[in-house]
Amino acid sequence: MIRSTIKQVQYILAQKSLISQFIRREISNRYKGSYLGIVWSFITPLIMLTIYTFVFSVIFQARWGTSGETNKVEFALLLFTGLVVFNVFSEVISRAPSLIIANSNYVKKVIFPLEILPIVTLGSALFQALISYVILILAMLILTGTFYWTAILFPIIILPLLLMILGLAWFLASLGVYIRDIGQVISIAIPALMFMSPIFYPISSIPEEFRFIYSLNPITYTVEDMRKVIIWGQLPHWNGLIIEMFIGIIxxxxxxxxxxxxRKGFADVL
Known part of the structure; x- marks a missing residue:
């Protein structure tokens, strides 16, 4: 099992040049033909942050936790941190079921490492997440005048979730070839999962009898640790992070x- 896993990793690493090329093409195609180009990568998260913050903190008068002491700036930063994590998950998982179908020419005409397609999608989503991360750090400096060294732990904290996302993407990409309805199921599940994750509210506000549901959500732990290291300057829960890493690898x-x-049956189905 271990030897087989090492070989799989080595095979994927051998495709790093092709993966890098496809990621660059993916990012370029996303903004191809637009006047602002890659600038949209900065504008889009800022606009969504403004909308969500206005709706939840102004219209709904939402407050972080039970004390209600969180101001609108801190609320915006907490909200944005959760969205950075969730957007990586939602972009990759929502696209995964149609990845092979959308690239059927690679299945039928040439010998192509199809397993890199989910990696390319994840790489593109991670590029956007890194831009959002930079925006978040700058917002912390400008709006609160603080920066915690623990923020550099961002790659370590998000890695277990990235592994889980990649595993799910491989599974859904394959399943989407044989069961076309899976894409519709995912389009319903993702918005539901967003509101079932502690993005717009803290874990402490969830009734005790329902918290076990959130403990099954892998996004929960990543979002909570991200807020600890970036917003509050605290260290993550290391034991939980090790467990997440183990699950992510599996x-x-x-x-x-x-x-x-x-994948052997892709050509027959397509």
């Missing part, structure tokens, strides 16, 4: 194995 390996075993 999900990634299982997803990749499933993809490799089922």
């Amino acid at each position: 999900v990634a390996v299982l997803g990749y194995t499933w993809f490799k075993k089922t």
